[in-house]
Amino acid sequence: MFRRPAPPPAGAIPALLQAGLTAQRQGQAALAEQTYRQVLALDPRNADALQLLGLLAKQAGQMAAARDFMEKSLKINRRQPNVLSNLGNLHLAEGRPADALACYDAALALAPGNQDYLYHRAKSLHALGKLAEAEKAVQASLSRGGQHLPSLQLLALILFGQGRLAAAEAANRQVLALAPDNIIALNNLALTLRGQHRYSEAEPICRRAVALASAQKEPWLNLANVLSDLGHYEESIGALREVLRRDAFDRDAHRNLARRLWTLGRTADLFQAVDQMLRQWPDHPTALDIAAGIQAEFGRGEEALANSARAVTLAPDDPALQRRRADLLLRAGHLAEATPILRALTARLPQDKPLWNDLAVALTRQGEVAAAREAASRSLALDPYDQHAIALLATLDRLADPTALAERAAIDRCVGVFDLPTPAGWADREQFLADALAVLNRLHDTVNEPIHLTLRRGTQTSANLFAFRHDPPLVALREMILAQVQAYVAAMPADPAHPYFGRRRGGVRFAGSWSSRLRDGGFHTHHIHPEGWISGVFYLQVPPAADKAGQEGWLTFGVPNLGPEISLPALHAVQPRPGRLVLFPSFMWHGTVPFQDETPRITIAFDLVPD
Structure with missing residues (x-):
């Protein structure tokens, strides 16, 4: 005859659960697990023991087991908001923000207004890229208690992602007012100041973060970037090497280090960090992938292909490695x-x-x-x-x-050529241009061009020129350009469906600005500007060769740069002249004709976006 097992003694299960919790808090994970399993031996459907085993598994890095325990607990008792939230945290940690969001929504249905659940809901929306919804969610969390530091930090990140840099700065400063040594807020404040091109203000913030958390890589990386913006190249290189001492697989540090060494002409040191990494981790897919990227950029294509193939063999399901492989195969x-x-x-x-x-x-x-x-x-x-x-x-x-009728028509409608007047404060154009050139020549302080950009045989300034330089000739030029751009935009036809004219909102702002200095034999490869709406170039110095037959140094439009299989001639060319401004759509293919002349060709180029 079948007999039911005797029920456990009254109070046995609560006592065991409490003993397990005590062991868990004291770091005795094995004892805690043993105790929870004793509970399950007495009551296989004990939801508390299952979810606590899930937390233990998560702490041990056993994510699949943790998920299984938590889901079993919820199957027994769905009305556990804490378990729903813990499962959401697990999904978020594993990169499944949509699944996490569903868990937090279910938890909030059971416990409306819980600040922790509201915060994590906002965090999952941020991970999904739904920034407007994430902002509303984090504000809901803050409404439960405005001193919640994680919510304030998340708000700053959301605002930064929306491009609302002043508001992001204010949120980071609010965090620091409550916790002056908060490293995350210091790093984020530095990023926000750098995003506003306030490099001199960002530098001491970066240095404070390094002083407080020198063992972490992020403060060093932020410092390296700001030092590079300020032109302190050697110290920037030192900071990048500090990043790699802390994380040998930091992609940004490897890339920025190699690029800076190249621009300074230190080509013998280009592959030093990558080669050292490969010697230490010859069969690590991330190491091989980083090396492939650097090797491809600096002309070692066959090695790059070999390392990429090896990385994919070692980790065939990694989409980032597959993406690199495809890119290198396209290049080859x-x-x-x-x-x-x-x-x-x-x-x-x-x-x-x-x-x-x-x-x-x-x-x-x-x-x-x-x-x-x-x-x-x-x-x-x-x-x-x-x-x-x-x-x-x-x-x-x-x-x-x-016949390219459509593209010729687009060039006729969209390319604007303007010879700007002498700004107030200068007697003539020649003196104005000479003063501006004196500033720019000091800023062209490297040897080689940025290899990942379009310039060949010359140099290019870093950082956003019009945003952080306040030299009188550059300020005057910026205002002249903006005035001409406003008139150019005002003359655009009303055509909401047009990919260029349809973006007109009224105002504009600089998304980037830089100076290029081409030397004898220099040119720009044909390219577009993916971050812009309106792109432009202003000519300050033009070599005499531009007046000769052959259009040397001229700006050309209409030559796509997709690969050797696609060969199409230029449809239009503009002769550069000192004081001339050319405006055109950022999506329009453009480049320059190489020139042979001792006189450098010096320009300021920029991208504008609607504001």
Whole structure:
């Protein structure tokens, strides 16, 4: 005859749970686990023991087991807001913010107004990129108690992501008023000040963060970037090396270090950090991938391909490694190998615009025009103003129409050429340009061009020139350019559906500005400006060769730079003259004709976005 097991003695299970909690708080994980399993031996459906085992598993890094325990606990008793929140935290830690959000919503349905659940709900929305919803959620958390530091820190991050830098700065300062040594807030404040091009103000914040947390890499990386912005290159290099001492796999530090060494002409040191990493971790996929990126950028293409292939073999399911592999194959012209990788990646990551654009490029280069158009259109559907996708579609239109009537019409409608007057305070244009050139020549303090950009045989200033320099000639030039841009924008036709005219809002702001100095034989490769709306160039010094036949040093439009399979001639050229300003859509292919002349060609270029 079947007999039910005798029920446990009264009070046995609560006593065991309490004993397990005590052991857990004292760091005795093995004893705590043993105690919770004793509970389950007495009561296999004890939801508390299951969820506590889940927390233990999470602390031990056993994420799958932790998830299993928590889900079993919730299956027995769904009305456990704390377990729902813990499961949400687990999902968030594993990079599944949508699953986390569902857990926090369920927890809040059971415990409305719980500040911790509101905060984590905002955190999951932030991870999903839903910044407006995340801001509302974190404000709801703060309404429960405005001194909640995690919520204030998250608010600062959300505001930074929205480009609301002044508000982000205020939020970070509010955190620091409550916790002056908060490293996260110090790092974020430095990033916010740098985003506003207030490099001199950011520097002491970075140094304070380094002093407080020198063992962490983030303060060193922030300091390195700000020092580079300020032109303190050697100290910046030292800070980047400090980052790598703390994290040998920091991609930003490896990339920025190699690029800075290149611009300073220290080519013998370019691969030192990467080679040291490979000697120590020859079979680590991240090390191989970082090395491949640096090697490809600095001309060691075959090594890059080999290291990328090895990385993918070691970690075949890593999409970042597959992306690198596809990029290197495209560079090497191995289109048939790159295309299936890109197709698989776009299927796996359908919201990734750059992947759709890369697929469109690969297909265009293989003559698959219809499929390329579909891929570029997918990118444009994600962002109607994606400059790369617009440029790709214009190139496909031109390939279908050799007369290029549409692109010629776009150039006629959109390219503006203006010879600016002498600003107030200067007797003539020559003196004004001479004063501006005196400032710029001091800023061109490197040897080589930034290799990842479009300039060849010359130098380019770093940081946002118009934002952080207050020299009188640059201030005057900035105001002249803005006045001409405002008139240019005001003259745009009302056409909301147009990819260029449709972005007109009234105001504009500089997204970036820099000076380029081309020497004998210099030029710009054909390119677009993916971060802009209106791009422009102002000429301060032009070599005499620009007046000769052959259009040496001229600005050209209409030559796509997608690969050797796509060869189309320029549709329009503008002669540079000192004092001349040229404005054009950021999505329009443009470059310069190489020139042979001892006199450098010196310009200020910029991108503007609607404000």
